[in-house]
Amino acid sequence: EIVMTQSPATLSVSPGERATLSCRASQSVSTNLAWYQQKSGQAPRLLIYGASTRATGIPARFRGSGSGTEFTLTISSLQSEDFAVYHCQQYNSWPFTFGGGTKVEIK
């Protein structure tokens, strides 16, 4: 099973600042990686798939990058609605696995 590790666990950022979230896979997942945003009490929302392709309706301030084992989600200028938990997930090999999440909180 591929283990996905996200860092940091919590990221404190001021509105308007950039946030950089990391995700590492225990073995290569190529670009078969997705990022999700989850707000309290809600289902996750797909942000990025294929490591770098924004899902329908996702603003351009969300940017995914990386391949193999190292991935990054960058939010260029945090808006109030972006404070949430972010999950990465690999779908390269079964079982598909999620990282533990990064909570982006207001500084």
Next chain:
Amino acid sequence: QVQLQESGPGLVEPSETLSLTCTVSGGSITSHYWSWIRQPPGKGLEWLAYIYYSGSTNYTPSLKSRLTTSIDTSKNQISLKLSSVTAADTAVYFCARRLLTPSGFHGLDVWGQGTTVTVSS
């Protein structure tokens, strides 16, 4: 616009079988993979299983012996059964659809709202 709705009992007794249904509306159940994911309170996400509209399935190895998922295309429903439950199975259970693009299947682009299941006597 495709919508998913999970349903099932919110409370299950230990050692019993958890049964959930996911109803798909606003779109066809065919040509897609349908998945079950769960999230224990305060914890991360776990992808439990997926089923293709043809009926082919795959289960996460750690729960494979206890999990069954099936699909009823006539009712546009997917079901999940988890047997011999314990308190560790207490979680929010989500059904979701895998995104299909010309390049293949990707992450989960449509999610149900989730249903909370508590295992307790």
